[in-house]
Amino acid sequence: MGGGTSSYQEIEETDCILLWGSNARETHPIFFHHLLAGLKRGAKLYAIDPRRTASAQWADVWAGLDVGTDIALSNSMAREIISSGLANHEFIEHATTGFAAYRELVEPWTLERGEAETGVPAAVIREMAHTYAGAKRAIICWTLGITEHHTAVHNVMALINLALLTGQVGRWGSGLNPLRGQNNVQGGGDMGALPDRLPGFQHVENDEVRAKFDRFYGVPVPPRKGWHLSDMFNAMDRGELRALYVIGENPVQSEADQHRATRLLEGLELLVVQDIFLTETAQRADVVFPAAAGAFESDGTVTNSERRVQRVRKTLNPPGEAREDLAIICDLARKLGHDWTADAETVWNEVRQLSPIHAGMSYQRLEKMSGLQWPCYDDQHPGEWFLHGRLWERPVRGPRAPFSPVKHELPLDELNADFPLRLTTGRRLAEYNTGVQTGSYASPTRRGETIDVSPEDARRLGIAEGPPVRVISRRGVVVAPVHIDHALRPGLTFMTFHFPDDVPTNMLTSDATDPLVGTAEFKATAIRIETGSGIGDPGSGFSPLPVGSRTPDPGSSAWTSTSSGLSPRTWNVRRSIACWVQPRPVGTGRLATLAATAAPPLADGRSPAIVTCYCPPVTRCRTQSAGSATVPSTTSARGWRCRPRKPGAWSRSTICWRPSRVQPPSPMSVMTSRAA
Amino acid sequence: MSHDEISFHLPPPAALIPAPPAVAAPVMVPLTIDGRAVEVPAGATLIDACKTLDIDVPTLCYLETLTPVNACRVCVVEVEGARVLAPACSRAVEAGMVVKTRSPRVDLSRKLVLELLGSSVDLSTAPGLSGMMHEYGARPDRFQEVLGSPSSVSSVAQPVKIDNHLYVRDYGKCVLCYKCVEACGTDAQNTFAIAVAGRGFAAHISTELDVPLPDSACVYCGNCIAVCPTGALMATPEFELRQAGQWRPETQAVTDTICPYCGVGCTLTVHVQDQQIVKVTSPFDNAVTRGNLCVKGRFGFEYVNRTQSD
Amino acid sequence: MNGADQLCRDLESRFGHAVHRSPCLGQCDRGSAALITRAGSDPERFVLAPVSADEVAKALSAGTVPTVPRVGASANGAGAKIVRRMNVADATSLASYRQHGGYQALAKAIEIGAAAVIAEVSAARLLGRGGAAFPTGRKWDAVAREPARPHYVVCNADESEPGTFKDRVLMEQDPFAVIEAITIGGLATGAERGFIYIRGEYPESERAIAGAIQQARAAGLLGVDVSGTGQAFDIEIRRGGGAYICGEETALFNSIEGKRGEPRSKPPFPAQFGLFGKPTVVNNVETLVNVLDILIDGGDAWSKTGTAGSAGTRLFCLSGHVVTPGLYEIECGQTLRHAIGVAGGIPNGRALQAVLLGGAAGTFVGPDALDMPLSFEGARAANATLGSGVIMVFDETADLMDTLARIAQFFRDESCGQCVPCRVGTVRQAELLQGRDPGSGIRDPGSGIRDPGSAHHSAR
Numbered sequence A: 001m002g003g004g005t006s007s008y009q010e011i012e013e014t015d016c017i018l019l020w021g022s023n024a025r026e027t028h029p030i031f032f033h034h035l036l037a038g039l040k041r042g043a044k045l046y047a048i049d050p051r052r053t054a055s056a057q058w059a060d061v062w063a064g065l066d067v068g069t070d071i072a073l074s075n076s077m078a079r080e081i082i083s084s085g086l087a088n089h090e091f092i093e094h095a096t097t098g099f100a101a102y103r104e105l106v107e108p109w110t111l112e113r114g115e116a117e118t119g120v121p122a123a124v125i126r127e128m129a130h131t132y133a134g135a136k137r138a139i140i141c142w143t144l145g146i147t148e149h150h151t152a153v154h155n156v157m158a159l160i161n162l163a164l165l166t167g168q169v170g171r172w173g174s175g176l177n178p179l180r181g182q183n184n185v186q187g188g189g190d191m192g193a194l195p196d197r198l199p200g201f202q203h204v205e206n207d208e209v210r211a212k213f214d215r216f217y218g219v220p221v222p223p224r225k226g227w228h229l230s231d232m233f234n235a236m237d238r239g240e241l242r243a244l245y246v247i248g249e250n251p252v253q254s255e256a257d258q259h260r261a262t263r264l265l266e267g268l269e270l271l272v273v274q275d276i277f278l279t280e281t282a283q284r285a286d287v288v289f290p291a292a293a294g295a296f297e298s299d300g301t302v303t304n305s306e307r308r309v310q311r312v313r314k315t316l317n318p319p320g321e322a323r324e325d326l327a328i329i330c331d332l333a334r335k336l337g338h339d340w341t342a343d344a345e346t347v348w349n350e351v352r353q354l355s356p357i358h359a360g361m362s363y364q365r366l367e368k369m370s371g372l373q374w375p376c377y378d379d380q381h382p383g384e385w386f387l388h389g390r391l392w393e394r395p396v397r398g399p400r401a402p403f404s405p406v407k408h409e410l411p412l413d414e415l416n417a418d419f420p421l422r423l424t425t426g427r428r429l430a431e432y433n434t435g436v437q438t439g440s441y442a443s444p445t446r447r448g449e450t451i452d453v454s455p456e457d458a459r460r461l462g463i464a465e466g467p468p469v470r471v472i473s474r475r476g477v478v479v480a481p482v483h484i485d486h487a488l489r490p491g492l493t494f495m496t497f498h499f500p501d502d503v504p505t506n507m508l509t510s511d512a513t514d515p516l517v518g519t520a521e522f523k524a525t526a527i528r529i530e531t532g533s534g535i536g537d538p539g540s541g542f543s544p545l546p547v548g549s550r551t552p553d554p555g556s557s558a559w560t561s562t563s564s565g566l567s568p569r570t571w572n573v574r575r576s577i578a579c580w581v582q583p584r585p586v587g588t589g590r591l592a593t594l595a596a597t598a599a600p601p602l603a604d605g606r607s608p609a610i611v612t613c614y615c616p617p618v619t620r621c622r623t624q625s626a627g628s629a630t631v632p633s634t635t636s637a638r639g640w641r642c643r644p645r646k647p648g649a650w651s652r653s654t655i656c657w658r659p660s661r662v663q664p665p666s667p668m669s670v671m672t673s674r675a676a
Numbered sequence B: 001m002s003h004d005e006i007s008f009h010l011p012p013p014a015a016l017i018p019a020p021p022a023v024a025a026p027v028m029v030p031l032t033i034d035g036r037a038v039e040v041p042a043g044a045t046l047i048d049a050c051k052t053l054d055i056d057v058p059t060l061c062y063l064e065t066l067t068p069v070n071a072c073r074v075c076v077v078e079v080e081g082a083r084v085l086a087p088a089c090s091r092a093v094e095a096g097m098v099v100k101t102r103s104p105r106v107d108l109s110r111k112l113v114l115e116l117l118g119s120s121v122d123l124s125t126a127p128g129l130s131g132m133m134h135e136y137g138a139r140p141d142r143f144q145e146v147l148g149s150p151s152s153v154s155s156v157a158q159p160v161k162i163d164n165h166l167y168v169r170d171y172g173k174c175v176l177c178y179k180c181v182e183a184c185g186t187d188a189q190n191t192f193a194i195a196v197a198g199r200g201f202a203a204h205i206s207t208e209l210d211v212p213l214p215d216s217a218c219v220y221c222g223n224c225i226a227v228c229p230t231g232a233l234m235a236t237p238e239f240e241l242r243q244a245g246q247w248r249p250e251t252q253a254v255t256d257t258i259c260p261y262c263g264v265g266c267t268l269t270v271h272v273q274d275q276q277i278v279k280v281t282s283p284f285d286n287a288v289t290r291g292n293l294c295v296k297g298r299f300g301f302e303y304v305n306r307t308q309s310d
Numbered sequence C: 001m002n003g004a005d006q007l008c009r010d011l012e013s014r015f016g017h018a019v020h021r022s023p024c025l026g027q028c029d030r031g032s033a034a035l036i037t038r039a040g041s042d043p044e045r046f047v048l049a050p051v052s053a054d055e056v057a058k059a060l061s062a063g064t065v066p067t068v069p070r071v072g073a074s075a076n077g078a079g080a081k082i083v084r085r086m087n088v089a090d091a092t093s094l095a096s097y098r099q100h101g102g103y104q105a106l107a108k109a110i111e112i113g114a115a116a117v118i119a120e121v122s123a124a125r126l127l128g129r130g131g132a133a134f135p136t137g138r139k140w141d142a143v144a145r146e147p148a149r150p151h152y153v154v155c156n157a158d159e160s161e162p163g164t165f166k167d168r169v170l171m172e173q174d175p176f177a178v179i180e181a182i183t184i185g186g187l188a189t190g191a192e193r194g195f196i197y198i199r200g201e202y203p204e205s206e207r208a209i210a211g212a213i214q215q216a217r218a219a220g221l222l223g224v225d226v227s228g229t230g231q232a233f234d235i236e237i238r239r240g241g242g243a244y245i246c247g248e249e250t251a252l253f254n255s256i257e258g259k260r261g262e263p264r265s266k267p268p269f270p271a272q273f274g275l276f277g278k279p280t281v282v283n284n285v286e287t288l289v290n291v292l293d294i295l296i297d298g299g300d301a302w303s304k305t306g307t308a309g310s311a312g313t314r315l316f317c318l319s320g321h322v323v324t325p326g327l328y329e330i331e332c333g334q335t336l337r338h339a340i341g342v343a344g345g346i347p348n349g350r351a352l353q354a355v356l357l358g359g360a361a362g363t364f365v366g367p368d369a370l371d372m373p374l375s376f377e378g379a380r381a382a383n384a385t386l387g388s389g390v391i392m393v394f395d396e397t398a399d400l401m402d403t404l405a406r407i408a409q410f411f412r413d414e415s416c417g418q419c420v421p422c423r424v425g426t427v428r429q430a431e432l433l434q435g436r437d438p439g440s441g442i443r444d445p446g447s448g449i450r451d452p453g454s455a456h457h458s459a460r
């Protein structure tokens, strides 16, 4: 089961917090309130981040490591813990496996080597190791700084290793907590929007589990793992994946290496997009289903970073002909011969029957208890504050927890004389992802996209605050104004991806992905900065460079993984959650059934793929920049695109709106008025 | 043993449900309030004790989630044997206390506080205050009657401060309850954009050096708006609707949902009037938010709002 | 009363905006006073009193610090204790202080130990001289017993009650006594750091205390090892910023901590949750100085002076319509009549109209109260208070309503603004008292004045 192991309350009562690759002060502000309460009670905070972020400013110690050296730092801490006798051997023997191999792996990671590799002073590594291991209670929290690397899973494992080494997990105030970037990342995973899971983290290859689903829905669930997002794009590249149904996701702007993503999406035979805005992706779709906004216009549940399932309620009627996702899916199902009720509670009760960890969460109880934390096995169960308490039971209930010795690897996008600067990306407080939601409120703190550079680099490059420069990576070029940021160290630069219409940052980023879960290496791009006249003039500077280095072959040694399987849901859901896609479609719950029943071969005899994304469909395309009252003409001129791009590709389908039938309720009126 | 094995079969339910470590049962303190005996845990305040007895004590500057500042003094009660009246919101219970929540002295004191406030501050958007005024027979006008002209009665009237798109500050309505300062400071947000400046009657809520909000440290979480008891701090949609005479709370649908943004999972209480979101708050008793939100949760709803033409 | 308005007008016409009207400068024994600040890289501040506009101009242009004329303190004979070194010993010299019996109390304290010191102070039944009259022994005992560390000792030298100047004279004329007493307080209650919070308008006091601390440190009487005891104790000076409210002990803590000077709610009391949230002894200057004699005489013996309820002597600040305004040490229990007599009585044979006891926060009494004993219990019986020892005399010519209006203005200006009854109530009171015709009564305020007063009284 994957999820943050602790509750927010615990961080208020812990003694040591490692905030690793997370700027929670800005990206998880209300979680940070709980963290601050912990600091007030006397907890020590270590901020491990290449940047001295707003969060790091609250820390007792800021460990400013070089981008992509998290495993080195963790291994070095582990060695220090072991060699100074601070490892919890009782716990290790009782509840874990694989310690010997782990000890061997970290043995060479002396403090000195750690310092050399990570840039964090040996004394700081030592202090963190000692405080973390010695604390009565200690929590590690992380966000995308850990997971947006090609070593995403290994990075997470490196942190898990530390907790196993010290026994800082499975107890009140001790745990491992990924902070979820979106309101239902956790819920998406819970509901089986993972390539290998059915709802409740039940393995799709487990016959018993599958049999349960088969019985319930009366159709067999395909017994194989699906593809994750990066697999899908690779499959598109190979021509194996030719039809895509995207729900609430804007991959054209949020994928790393935008050029490639756009090319592949445009090359599909069928692209169906269900969204609340006409996103860049939707503009390239053959069919667009206008959807209701998740949090305000539909009913259902979401799960937060402390595994709390909470009710989402409809507060507004969706505009025009936009409808709840569930209604759209059920209509689709009806066309395929399933008569399902499009009612959120009914679906939820299905989940409760099939997923043991959700069984006790009736709508009534969720209402009464302001949400429940899974696992919650029955109507009397109060939900669980923290996970993995089983590791402390005697004997351990269930299997013991394995150490995963993981090796340090530098980011794939190497620095060299041509690309000497490291670009890392992240979020700002008042903005959200590609700005489609936040773009429409007038945040007084919004200052648009900039390329943030350290004062030292600015001096060296002779650039000043304000004027735009060219930012060049091996994949693309963007033009952005300079912001000098004292939180950055020399050699490190920073951009967000909040303003893709102005500065498409993801033109730069690498699509090198983690072979285990497919997360892309957003956090480590090699760039150079060029100045010159005319930069920023209309039409200048956006010519993509010829592609220099490419993602290595999945077969190459860079991908060799030491472990397989457990995916602690470390992908970046911003780009998409877990997707079920295969030529023999499989889905989760209803969608699995739907796909199984539908699966009519396409005209050319191949199967359509169904891609589902359980991320709330909230990614509307930004129709205006802040404060401007005009709609970009491209959008208003085009309106919804509801026409088959390649005649015949979906010709049998009756479930989508055809241009002839669809006189969309002037959906543009929705868009324009929103913009007004 | 591999990860796969763990994940392939989920472990069975725990025999013992994980829970916070047990804490020693609190020492109970007996006291008498309005002639009724009650026992509350040590460390509780008089107002907590009153609540267990369903005794209503008026408050203005008190909020469960904030440290009491006892600034307004409408909550005073009489503690037997004490020289002065005690603010119920902050006075801790002591064994054997005998408390009267209503007495001529208490009522006079409350009435006076209300009159002093009513004569110096615009309380027109403070919910519940007119009821309180009526209950205690407060007549804020009487100072004017004695002093002759309204201009000889000092007040904090001043122009509304509108310096950003998200919320306005109308300090002519400010009772200086300190709640916003606490919410912005150590009790919740820890941003410290505002504080009390000046002294005496000139004391007022101020950004650093009284600069406009956009030049201050403000991050627009709006947690100050949420705690303001008088409407001195008001989100722009509500302010504009009120200006236009179109603020109709009785027609508003109020629904709890979950914030569409990050994975913290804050409960949003959404106030909808005419199919428009006009205000977002969060319940103070919610374990995740304790009534606080960030700028996205509180103000980032525009993308679902529409205008008349929809 | 002694021409301050005229002085302000003169100064304002000469210096314009550089002149700020200030509340009481604590020079009531000398008449109109001015606090002069010369800005610059090495700013200088000094007080002139009594003063005229000409003298201010002279002082500013001369470029040197003029020596301040001292109208000294004097005491009546009845066992001058606290004031005995004044005008006798050299206030700037540790050696001179020692010659006149200084630092014997500290030696005694070290000899008998902390617990015995507290026992002596308790036996002496010493009550606080800062206004609240709380038993000092009980305060020290409570702090000494608190397990939380560190402990602090704070000497409250913020003396801002209009009409009070005793602490200033003590600090200027006998600074080593203040330092010695704070040191004893620190050793007795287990504190390693003491603070003395000196009113900002008292630059001379600050200079005197700073000098004394320096000499005491040099002599090993302060520092890591006080007088060879192995115990550390040192004193830091904090200067007030011109706020009456910062004399209130918890506001004073906030001020030292760098926060806004606002009172905290009590309980918790300073003995449990004081400076920086730690157990803290806070005492008035005069209270502390009394401890020296208590240790030398022994608590029981010391308590023989004064009355049963009010042991010892007190410093009274006589000002207003008396022949010789000044600081007088008077045994507790003597009558008000006696005190006025000591100051030479009322000049020009005029009749007494009223006496303001205890400062602006005190009470007016009429001629019928002249035989009231100057003790805590005596004052209480007359429904009055001795407060900080102010005796401000008004003869028949004084306009009491004007004085009342000015007191109201004082409180209006000095309210910190934290709670409603004070913030708004003082404004309403001042409004109701303003603009009335001289000699007429208050405009019928209904209960406009008394009500805010009662609410205020009820509140704090």
Ligand SMILES: Cc1cc2nc3c(=O)[nH]c(=O)nc-3n(C[C@H](O)[C@H](O)[C@H](O)COP(=O)(O)O)c2cc1C
Pocket (backbone or CB within 6 Å): C127, C128, C129, C130, C131, C132, C133, C134, C136, C156, C157, C158, C159, C160, C161, C244, C245, C246, C247, C248, C249, C250, C282, C283, C284, C285, C287, C288
């Ligand atoms: C408004 C106000 C002002 C005060 N000002 C002073 C002051 O200037 N000096 C002082 O010693 N005590 C002052 N006090 C009293 C102190 O709060 C405190 O009681 C005193 O310092 C305790 O010392 P003692 O026990 O030695 O009297 C003031 C109290 C109040 C309420």
Ligand code: SF4
Pocket (backbone or CB within 6 Å): B173, B174, B175, B176, B177, B178, B179, B180, B181, B205, B224, B227, B228, B229, B230, B231, B232, B233
């Ligand atoms: S603005 Fe509102 S919350 Fe802040 S002090 Fe004034 S009344 Fe209280």
Ligand code: SF4
Pocket (backbone or CB within 6 Å): A027, A028, A029, A030, A031, B259, B260, B261, B262, B263, B264, B265, B266, B293, B294, B295, B296, B297, B298
């Ligand atoms: S209000 Fe802010 S912190 Fe809370 S869920 Fe929304 S975005 Fe996250």
Ligand code: FES
Pocket (backbone or CB within 6 Å): B058, B059, B060, B061, B062, B069, B070, B071, B072, B073, B074, B075, B076, B087, B088, B089, B090
């Ligand atoms: S509510 Fe208690 S003082 Fe304001």
